[in-house]
Amino acid sequence: GIRRHGERRMSTPDLRELLATRWKAKKAGPFFEVAPPPDPFLEAFPSDYLEAVSEFGGREGFLGDTYLRLYRLDELVALNVAYEVPVFLPEIILFGSNGTGNAFAFPLWKEVVVQVPFVPLSKGVGKQCSATFGEFVTQLAESGEPEAPGPQVIGMEVHDIPPIDGDKEPGDTKTSGPVHPAKHAEICRYWNKVYRDHEELAKREEAKGDTAP
Numbered sequence: 203g204i205r206r207h208g209e210r211r212m213s214t215p216d217l218r219e220l221l222a223t224r225w226k227a228k229k230a231g232p233f234f235e236v237a238p239p240p241d242p243f244l245e246a247f248p249s250d251y252l253e254a255v256s257e258f259g260g261r262e263g264f265l266g267d268t269y270l271r272l273y274r275l276d277e278l279v280a281l282n283v284a285y286e287v288p289v290f291l292p293e294i295i296l297f298g299s300n301g302t303g304n305a306f307a308f309p310l311w312k313e314v315v316v317q318v319p320f321v322p323l324s325k326g327v328g329k330q331c332s333a334t335f336g337e338f339v340t341q342l343a344e345s346g347e348p349e350a351p352g353p354q355v356i357g358m359e360v361h362d363i364p365p366i367d368g369d370k371e372p373g374d375t376k377t378s379g380p381v382h383p384a385k386h387a388e389i390c391r392y393w394n395k396v397y398r399d400h401e402e403l404a405k406r407e408e409a410k411g412d413t414a415p
Contacts, residue, residue, distance in 0.1 A: 217250060218254070224266070224348060225263060228351065232260065232276070233357070233382065234277040238276060246308070250336050255272060262301065263348070263351045264351060265339070265345075265348060268300060268345055270306075281387075282295055284384065290398070295308050301358065303361050304318065305318050308335075316331060358381065361386055361390070
């Protein structure tokens, strides 16, 4: 069965009403392989999210002044594997995106919603958005008047690519054009490995300095 988290959440009808009336969403995707997720995977999610995604998953558009892509529940396993989340940040599960390089996620077994950059996907870079999924939707809905998304942004992810200039470190970024989410995942895998290798090298150099006579 589905694990039920704490009771601090808005009612399902209210949550559904907000998503149905305030979200200027259009259907898109799926972008990753679709397969029924296993029960242990489902048990990591809050129940209000599971109820909402069963109806509204696979849509994207502005909710308030924030763009929200809510991936289908059946593509979440493939989505997280594609971005190598279990490798780089296994404490979370991605469930959505703002379309401009940031993911929305649940920490495992928790109700809070966090926002993390796709690059670098590592500890300490995320921030909590809300205490529950219902609160997350409410905050977005109240953030402004939503605009209808243009056709050029539907099904696309704008990303930041660190420059290949050897004199610059990862973190000096430039924005690149929109790409399909599957391609975006490929790009992010590459750059997250660059960041990881850079951090490991820096740690080794620091350790060498500490042991130098």
